[in-house]
Amino acid sequence: MKKLICLLFCSLLFLPAAAQWKWHNPMKAGFPVIQNQGFTKEIGNTYTRLPERANGVVSEPVWNLSRHSAGLAIHFYSDAPQIKVRYTVTGSLNMPHMPSTGVSGVDLYSIDSDGKWHFCFGGYSFQDTITYTYNNIGKDRYHKQGFEYRLYLPLYNGVKWLEIGTPEDSHLEFIPLSPEKPIVLYGTSIAQGACASRPAMAWSTILQRSLDYPLINLGFSGNGRLAKEVLQFINETDARLYILDCMPNLPNQEEEEVTALAIAAVKQIREKHSAPILLIEHAGYSNMQTDSTEYKRLMKVNRASRKAYEQIQTEGIPGVFYLTREELNIPADGWVDSVHPSDLGAQQQATVVEKKIREILHIPLGSFATTIPVTQRREPHMYEWHARHRAILEQVRNHPPKAVIIGNSITHYWGGEPEHRNKNGRETWEKVMRPAGFQNLGYGWDRIENVLWRVYHGELDGYDAGKVVLMIGTNNCGLNSDNEIVEGLRFLLSAIRQRQPNTSIKVIGILPRRNQEQWVKNINIDIKEMVETEGFEFANPGTALLQQDGKTNESLFIGDGLHPNEEGYKLIAGDIL
CATH class of the missing domain: 3.40.50.1110 (SGNH hydrolase)
Known part of the structure; x- marks a missing residue:
């Protein structure tokens, strides 16, 4: 009797710990989340590679192997300090020449806000239910909303079911299927x-x-x-x-x-x-x-x-x-x-x-950081970068634009669709940019290399824009040398021309930055020389945002000496067209 009471007491002690975890099933996300799959409408709620109608059409070995989850992945965001993955598989855990970690294991990578990938090592246990546990996950340098994750599934086994666990007070959000x-x-x-x-x-x-x-x-x-x-x-x-x-x-x-x-x-x-x-x-x-x-x-x-x-x-x-x-x-x-x-x-x-x-x-890599395409997620409290990319792809596919303006938050928070809660120059956008047929391709906190990723990933594909305006580079200030910025712009312009061979391309000089007016002036001289040498058009409307002494005119900005207000946009809009 004493033994039974002791066991019951120990069970009660462990109940609160079990209740502290919540489990997320990708199949219950409410939208397709299995990446790299194909045939999503038919098999998007499974971890397989060919649809049921392939059974009897392809050979039996191919059909059986198509039940394996090779190449499939699940993408998600989480701020959890600890992540667990548990699942069961359909076949043997390993082969004589291939370990369990390859045949039946999973792989987790995190991507930080600057787009850098990091391998996550997790302790694992190969039992009837396979488990991976990732502990002591740190914080992102920009915010407290965690990381983007990519979970790769087993290569030589089928997955019956899978769940991702996080502590009760943390957040996990599945990322929809890539378009x-x-x-x-x-x-x-x-x-x-x-x-x-x-x-x-x-x-x-x-x-x-x-x-x-x-x-x-x-x-x-x-x-x-x-x-x-x-x-x-x-x-x-x-x-x-x-x-x-x-x-x-x-x-x-x-x-x-x-x-x-x-x-x-x-x-x-x-x-x-x-x-x-x-x-x-x-x-x-x-x-x-x-x-x-x-x-x-x-x-x-x-x-x-x-x-x-x-x-x-x-x-x-x-x-x-x-x-x-x-x-x-x-x-x-x-x-x-x-x-x-x-x-x-x-x-x-x-x-x-x-x-x-x-x-x-035609997706080359350069030798500078500004010529290597990467994603970013520096302000998810303002917007989700990948979600905006998906929305932009849908927008340009359904409504091919007459003109596009590519940039960072200065462009993003100007106006237009997809809408953002910040509309620092909405009136000017509606009066000037919308009638000119512009699609806003600005993303808050983007750098040259982030725009390069977006260009490589379809934002200029499938339509002929009459005009492309490029207004990027200010967020590379202090991180890259002037030469790296200029060469990054040269590299980016080549990528844009490859995808829009018949369009007019205009580069806008970097707008004034509080306390960095001289740097802006100097680098714009270099940018102008490069742009005109390459055969593109250059404009420098930012000079209208300066006082006579060359300092930033604070009355034309929202208060940070970087983002124009409505009056500032009015002054520069004409030169941007």
């Missing part, structure tokens, strides 16, 4: 993720994180065979790029058959889509230099692949690109076994493919 066009990857076990140590180290997922585009992983272990039945489903996705990486599953086919399969696959996609197609050769075997049989098989399949590409080029099929084994250049220690890459090999393949894709999609 951006994805990259679609069709491949083998290597594409699916064998033999990564953890989900985010699959080469396909490394690529997804580097490019920050949705990437639908249709890698099927042992079954990436360029099957027309699988390509039929791939063709249902309007992608920005299609990657075919199936050669590692075709060495046992006749050379002529491999060539025919590759040509047919490209033509099948081209029947419905004009987006670029990237063909990738077999990356090789770890023992190809010591096993002559393996070397012959490798050379045969890649010879067939090259013949296919040459025939495609001869036939004039546009937008088809190619990566060779030599370009992939997997290092000697880049394999776990004869063919599956280690994390080192996966990183190498991802790096090479990324470089090729950046050439294909």
Whole structure:
């Protein structure tokens, strides 16, 4: 009896601790949250990769492998100091050549307010219910509203159910499905993720994180065979790029058959889509230099692949690109076994493919911080940056603008749609900017590199603007050198011209900043020289916001010496048009 009373007492002691946690089910968010999935309307409430109607159409192995959650992710915001993930899977926890953390584990990354990614290590337990626990999560430097998170799901297992736990007094908000066009990857076990140590180290997922585009992983272990039945489903996705990486599953086919399969696959996609197609050769075997049989098989399949590409080029099929084994250049220690890459090999393949894709999609990286695109979340108490991006994409798709003005909070809080609670110059916007057909592409606290990300992610795509006005750079003050700011603007202007080749582009000089008027004056001289050298138009309306002594005219600002008020906007609007 005493033992029973003691057990009951201990249970009561632990009840309050259990009650302090709340659990969030992604399937109950009220909107689609499974990223990188495809077929969302049909399978958005599951952790699978092909819809039910594929059963019986694709081969049985492909169907079974499509139940695995390879490449899928959940994005959310949270201010929690501790996060737990618990879930169950459908199959075995590991394989002889791949650990539980890769086969069945999850991976969590945080993204801070400056867009920097951080790997979150969590203690884990692989039982009937798998758990990951992330402790002692710090604070963001700008605010107390936590971080953006990306949770990557198991590579070689199905997920039955999953919940994310946070302390009772914390907040978690799921991020809706990205509206951006994805990259679609069709491949083998290597594409699916064998033999990564953890989900985010699959080469396909490394690529997804580097490019920050949705990437639908249709890698099927042992079954990436360029099957027309699988390509039929791939063709249902309007992608920005299609990657075919199936050669590692075709060495046992006749050379002529491999060539025919590759040509047919490209033509099948081209029947419905004009987006670029990237063909990738077999990356090789770890023992190809010591096993002559393996070397012959490798050379045969890649010879067939090259013949296919040459025939495609001869036939004039546009937008088809190619990566060779030599370009992939997997290092000697880049394999776990004869063919599956280690994390080192996966990183190498991802790096090479990324470089090729950046050439294909015209999304280069520069050498300065101002030329490397990143997101930001510096003032979520004012607005959510990603939510505004989603709204902007919808706005320009449904209402193609005649003109756009790109900028930071000075632009964002001027007026127009999507609306913000701050409208520092609403009257001028309504009288001047709206009649001129301007769409507001300003985001509070943006820097040059944040605008570059937005340009790379669709805000200038799909329409021809008669005019683009660029008013960015003031938030790089004090963080970047004058040269980095000027070169960042040059790089950004090139990206804008690539997407709006026929439009008039005007660059607005940096507006006055309290106590930094001389710096503004000097850098605007450099900006003007660069802009005119590159063949763009420059205007410097900020001089109208200065007093005769060259100091900021405080009566034309809202009180911070940076953001114009209604009278300030009235003075500069004419030169901005």
